[in-house]
Structures are given as structure tokens and as C-alpha cells.
Amino acid sequence: MARAGAALRPLRGRDPLGLRRALAGWLLPALxxxxxxxxxxxxxxAAGAGRLAERWEQAAAGQVIVQVPPAQAEAxxxxxxxxxxxxxxxxxAEERLRALLAPWLGEVPGLPLPVMIELRLTERAGEAALRExxxxxxxxxxxxxxxxxxxxxxxxxxxxxxAFVLLGIIAAVAVALVAVATRxxxxxxxxxxxxxxxxxxxxxxxxxxxxARLALLCxxxxxxxxxxxxxxxxxxxxxxIPVALSRPAAAADLPWAPLGLLPPAAAGIGWLTAxxxxxxxxxxxx
Amino acid sequence: MVRFSGxxxxxPEGRGAxxxxxxxxxxxxxxxxxxxxxxxxxxxxxxxLMHLRLRPSIGRVEVLGQDPARLPRGxxxxxxxxxxxxxxxxxxxxxxxxxxxxALPLRIQGVTEARLRADVTEMLRWVGxxxxxxxxxxxxxxxEQQRLALARAVIARPALLVADExxxxxxxxxxxxxxxxxxxxxxxxxxxxxxxxSEELPEEYPAPALRLEGGRLLRHG
Numbered sequence: 001m002a003r004a005g006a007a008l009r010p011l012r013g014r015d016p017l018g019l020r021r022a023l024a025g026w027l028l029p030a031l032x033x034x035x036x037x038x039x040x041x042x043x044x045x046a047a048g049a050g051r052l053a054e055r056w057e058q059a060a061a062g063q064v065i066v067q068v069p070p071a072q073a074e075a076x077x078x079x080x081x082x083x084x085x086x087x088x089x090x091x092x093a094e095e096r097l098r099a100l101l102a103p104w105l106g107e108v109p110g111l112p113l114p115v116m117i118e119l120r121l122t123e124r125a126g127e128a129a130l131r132e133x134x135x136x137x138x139x140x141x142x143x144x145x146x147x148x149x150x151x152x153x154x155x156x157x158x159x160x161x162x163a164f165v166l167l168g169i170i171a172a173v174a175v176a177l178v179a180v181a182t183r184x185x186x187x188x189x190x191x192x193x194x195x196x197x198x199x200x201x202x203x204x205x206x207x208x209x210x211x212a213r214l215a216l217l218c219x220x221x222x223x224x225x226x227x228x229x230x231x232x233x234x235x236x237x238x239x240x241i242p243v244a245l246s247r248p249a250a251a252a253d254l255p256w257a258p259l260g261l262l263p264p265a266a267a268g269i270g271w272l273t274a275x276x277x278x279x280x281x282x283x284x285x286x
Numbered sequence: 287m288v289r290f291s292g293x294x295x296x297x298p299e300g301r302g303a304x305x306x307x308x309x310x311x312x313x314x315x316x317x318x319x320x321x322x323x324x325x326x327x328x329x330x331x332x333x334x335l336m337h338l339r340l341r342p343s344i345g346r347v348e349v350l351g352q353d354p355a356r357l358p359r360g361x362x363x364x365x366x367x368x369x370x371x372x373x374x375x376x377x378x379x380x381x382x383x384x385x386x387x388x389a390l391p392l393r394i395q396g397v398t399e400a401r402l403r404a405d406v407t408e409m410l411r412w413v414g415x416x417x418x419x420x421x422x423x424x425x426x427x428x429x430e431q432q433r434l435a436l437a438r439a440v441i442a443r444p445a446l447l448v449a450d451e452x453x454x455x456x457x458x459x460x461x462x463x464x465x466x467x468x469x470x471x472x473x474x475x476x477x478x479x480x481x482x483x484s485e486e487l488p489e490e491y492p493a494p495a496l497r498l499e500g501g502r503l504l505r506h507g
Contacts, residue, residue, distance in 0.1 A: 016390055018381035195377050198339055200367035201394045202360075283359075286341050 016196065017206070019213040022188040028181045028214075029221030032174060032270075036225030036262050039170045043262075044233045046163035047255035053156035056149050064119040064130065065092075069139040073115040076137045083133055085122050092116040171269065178214055178273040185210060186281055197285050207278040211271040218270030222263040230259075288313040288336055288446065288477065293345035295331055295501075305331045306501040309345070313479065315445075318472045320488045321481040323498035329481035330374065332498065333448045336479060337371045338362065350445050367395060370444035370476075374451045376435040378423040384434050385410065385419040391442040405441060413437045413467065429460040436467055446477045453487060465491060 068076040073091060081089045097113050105111065121130075134142040186193070193206055237253045295306040306328045313319050321329050334340035335347050338354050346353060352365055370391075378387050388409055392402045410416045413433040415426075423431055432452060439447060449468065453461035469491060472478045482488075488495055497504040 016379070016382065016386070016393060018379070021381060191377070192379055192381075195379065196390070196394065198337065198366060198371065199391050199394055200363045200365075200369075202363045205394075286338060 015209075017189050017192055017209050019185065019189070019209060023181065023185045023210075023213050023217065028177060029217050029224065031177050032218045032221030032266055033225035033228070035170050035174045035177070036222035036266060037229045039167055039262055040226055040229035040233065040259055042163040042166040042170065043255055043258045044229075044236065046160045046167075047258070048237070048253070049156040049159040049163070051253065053153050053160075056152055056156075064121060065143045066117045066119065066134055066137075067114045067141040067143065068117060068137055070112070070115050072137050072139060073117070076115075076140060077117055079133055079137065080117060080119060083129055085129070086119055087122045088120040090118055092118055171265075174218070174266065174269050175273050178218065178270050179277055181217075182210060182214060182274045182277040185213075186278065193282070194285065197282065203279060203282040206282060207275050210278045211275040214274040215267040215271035219263045219267035222266035226259065226262055230254075233259075287315045287348070287351055288479070289346075289348040290332075290335070291346045291348075293335065293342045293347055295328075295335065295340060296343045304343075304501055306335075306342075309503050311496060311503065313477060315477055316472075316475050318469075318478045318491075318493040319480070320493055320495035321479055321498065322483070322485075322488065322495050323504075324483055327498040328501040329483075329498055330450055331501075332496075333371075333450050333479065333481055336446070336448050337369045338366055367391070367442060368445045370439035370442065370447040372432075372435050372439045372447070372449035372452045374454060376423070376431050378431060378434060378438070380423055383420050383422060384415060384426065387423065387434060388437045388441050390438060395442060409437045409441050414463070428455045429457070432456055432460070432464060433467075436464060440467075440471055440476075443474075444476060447471060447479070449478070449480045451482055452480060453482065453484065461487070462490070 066076065066080060077089060077091060080086055092115075094113060097116060098107075101108075101113075119130075131142060134140045196206055197203075233254055289312045290309045293306060293309040294304060296302050296304045309332070321332060323329050331340060335342060336349055338349065341347075341355060346355070350365065350368055354362060354365065357365065379390070382390070385406055389402055389406045392405060397405070407416065407419070410419050413436060415430060415433060415437065418426060418430060423434065426434060432455065436449070436452060439449070447468070452468070453464050456464060465487060468478055468480060480487075
């Protein structure tokens with residue numbers, strides 16, 4: 001016979017609580033999978049909105065149109081090129097302007113048009129210097145492509161905020177799901193747990209068994225949810241390329257790091273929720 | 287050593303009727319004690335206090351020299367591991383085999399698989415269940431389940447063994463077999479407390495007795 005009173009060590013053995021049977025259903029992994037799918041969409045939405053906003057902002061920040069009377073064109077061009085932060089300044093060809101106006105005005109060869117000078121600015125470009133230079137050119141008008149972009153940026157920020165709120169709600173629902181599953185497991189194994197407790201199993205060992213089982217189920221569910229989400233996200237990223245103002249590979253555009261964290265995060269939620277719930281229940285025992 | 291000092295117990299949680307009242311006794315280390323009395327006398331409650339399933343409503347219980355009420359919660363499992371229990375209804379785990387049921391206390395202690403296998407096999411042989419090691423409890427007869435419960439209670443060689451009606455559902459031959467196992471354990475130095483409503487068993491194995499009636503101790507010795 002073995003000696004009693006050995007040092008306290010974790011409960012060993014092959015599933016003495018019978019949790020593989022008590023917590024064997026597909027419902028929890030399926031629900032966690034659905035949560036992971038939503039979370040992946042929210043993460044991708046937040047990341048995509050952020051990336052689009054960044055690109056729009058960069059594009060808008062770098063482009064300015066200065067409209068000048070034809071007589072001032074050469075002097076204005078020289079003056080603007082000399083400004084610090086102006087990487088490029090060029091006159092928009094009259095043919096291009098007329099082509100742009102043709103759908104609205106028709107062919108009007110005699111119509112006088114202002115000269116459009118298109119500027120591409122670097123990050124060093126000073127707003128004040130640019131305005132000062134434009135003001136010094138008689139009849140010049142400065143036009144930034146900013147207003148529409150500012151609106152779009154606000155929308156993008158809103159989408160990001162909404163995505164984070166959604167992630168919070170998903171995490172809360174996942175916690176509730178695990179808590180319900182844990183209670184079901186406790187109800188199914190109440191007698192077994194009580195016996196193990198009376199035989200001297202530590203609360204931490206019993207709760208740890210539940211936590212490990214639920215972490216596994218949650219991680220599996222999240223992996224499945226992610227597997228379903230990835231093709232959808234890929235297609236969405238491909239579809240977003242035209243509005244992203246650039247053309248990187250769609251796969252590179254996906255937020256891989258946060259998406260990769262979904263299964264461990266789900267496992268963490270499962271582990272911690274089960275650990276706390278079972279621990280609280282065990283503390284009621286003498 | 288088990289000491290009860292002015293122990294009373296009422297259900298539920300000190301607000302109901304008194305199941306035990308004014309219990310004072312001392313069971314020396316290595317003793318064998320019968321706990322006698324009719325059904326409902328409070329025998330199971332006394333055993334419940336001894337193996338820490340219950341806490342006294344009043345008074346003080348010391349088990350193996352420790353007062354569980356004063357022990358930090360983290361140390362209670364260690365004390366429980368030194369107590370073997372044969373429950374009246376066996377309380378075997380239905381989803382585990384006979385082998386795994388007996389192995390449970392050793393697994394809880396973290397005994398290595400190799401040592402555990404040898405110990406459990408020997409224990410199953412000792413209680414005459416070596417051939418039924420892989421059987422589920424439901425596939426065993428009442429007598430076999432009782433012996434399996436006894437094997438689980440003593441596999442970790444507890445310092446204190448409490449047995450609640452361990453022969454209750456057995457025929458005379460099986461009862462004698464279980465009793466001889468308990469005597470053997472006592473001979474090996476374990477403090478043994480056996481609750482029974484049988485009057486014949488104590489006659490077969492004379493030993494000090496606690497006689498309960500209506501939750502009160504009628505006689506000690």
C-alpha cells in the first residue's frame with residue numbers, strides 16, 4: 001500500500017472527473033466559433049478602416065490645387081516650386097481640363113479656363129507658407145482635397161470605435177457562454193466533484209481540470225471560427241483594394257497578429273471563467 | 287486520535303433540529319471503535335464530522351491531532367488525504383473502472399503511474415477483485431462494490447479509517463470478509479471507526495464502542 005501524506009501535488013490521471021463526457025457537446029465550440037467569426041470580422045473591420053483612413057489621409061495631405069489666372073501662370077508656378085515642402089508642381093494640361101469639363105459643359109472651345117497648378121507636397125510642407133504664397137499671386141485660389149476626406153476619416157474612426165465596442169460585447173457573450181457551460185458541467189459532475197473533494201483533491205486541481213477542458217473547447221471553437229472567417233476576410237480585402245488607393249496583396253492587408261490571437265484569447269476566456277466559476281462553487285464546500 | 291469536545295450539530299446550518307448534542311469522547315491513535323445505534327441515531331453525522339464533510343454547529347472536533355476549524359483552507363486537503371472513508375452508499379465514480387476508482391486517492395496524491403499500478407493491483411487482489419479490475423462499478427455486485435469502496439478507502443494507507451455500515455448490504459460470509467479486512471488494517475496501525483446497526487458484528491470482534499441514540503452518546507467503552 002502507498003504511504004499517505006505525500007506532498008500536495010496536482011491531481012493526476014486520465015480525466016477522473018469524466019469531463020470529456022460531461023463537457024463533450026459541440027454546442028459550446030460552435031457558439032465560440034461563431035463568436036470568433038464575429039470577432040475576426042470586427043478586428044478586420046477596425047484594421048481595414050484604420051488602414052483606409054491612413055491612406056486617404058496621406059493622399060489628401062499630399063495634394064493641393066492652386067487655381068491662377070492664365071497671365072499669372074508662369075510666375076505662380078515658379079513661386080510655388082520655390083516653396084519648401086513642395087515636391088512637385090505642374091500645370092494641368094488644358095486638354096485634360098476641357099476633357100474633365102466636357103460632360104458638364106459640352107465642347108466650348110472659346111471658354112476661358114483658369115490655369116490649374118497641381119502640387120504634391122512633402123510632410124515638411126507648411127500650411128501657412130503655402131497660403132501666404134497663394135495670397136501673393138493675384139487671383140489665385142487654393143484648394144485642398146481635404147473636406148471630403150475629413151468626412152471619410154470621421155466615418156472610418158466611427159467604424160473602428162464600433163468594432164472595438166463589438167469586440168467587447170463578443171468577449172462578454174463568450175464569458176457568459178463559458179459560465180453557462182461550466183454550470184452545466186458542475187451540475188453533471190456535482191457528485192463526482194464532491195467525492196474528489198472529500199478524498200482530498202485540492203480546489204485548484206479540480207477547478208484546473210474544468211478550466212483546461214473549457215480552454216480546449218474554446219480554443220477549438222475559435223480556430224474553427226477563424227478558419228471560416230479567413231476566406232471571407234480575404235475576399236473583402238480584395239474588394240477593398242480599389243478604395244484603398246493602393247494595391248498591395250490582399251493577404252498582406254489582413255491583420256494577422258490580432259487574428260492569430262483569437263484562439264489563445266478564447267482559450268484564456270474559457271480557462272479564466274471556468275476557473276473562477278468552479279473555484280467559487282468549491283468554496284461553498286466545507 | 288479523534289477528540290469530540292461538547293460537539294453539537296444541527297441541520298440545516300445551525301438553524302434546524304439538533305442531529306447531535308453534547309458529544310464528548312476521545313478515540314486514541316491506533317484504536318478500533320464501534321459506533322453503534324439504531325438508524326437515525328446520528329452515526330453518519332458523527333462520521334461526517336470525523337472525515338470533515340461536516341462542521342460542528344457547536345463544540346470542537348479534533349481529527350488526527352488537528353482542529354479543522356482552525357486550519358487554513360489550503361491545508362484541509364492534506365488532512366483529508368490521511369482519512370479513508372467507506373461511504374454507506376459506496377459513492378464509487380460510475381464513469382471510472384474498478385481499477386481507476388481505487389487509484390483515485392493515489393492520483394490525488396500525485397503518485398507515479400508505475401507505483402500506482404502495482405499498489406492498486408495488489409489492493410484489488412487483497413479485496414478479491416483482481417479479476418474485475420476493468421469492470422465498471424455498475425457491473426459489480428453489491429458485495430463487490432462494498433469491497434471496492436473499502437479498497438479505495440485504504441489504498442493510501444490512511445491514518446484514520448471511518449466506515450459507515452460497511453457490511454450493511456452483505457450476506458454473512460461477505461460481511462465477515464470485510465470485517466477481517468478492517469481488522470487487518472487496524473492491526474497495521476490505522477485508527478478505525480466502524481458505524482453499524484448490527485449487534486452481531488461487535489460480538490464477533492469485541493472492541494470499545496460508542497453507542498448513540500437520538501443524537502446523544504449513551505455509552506462510551
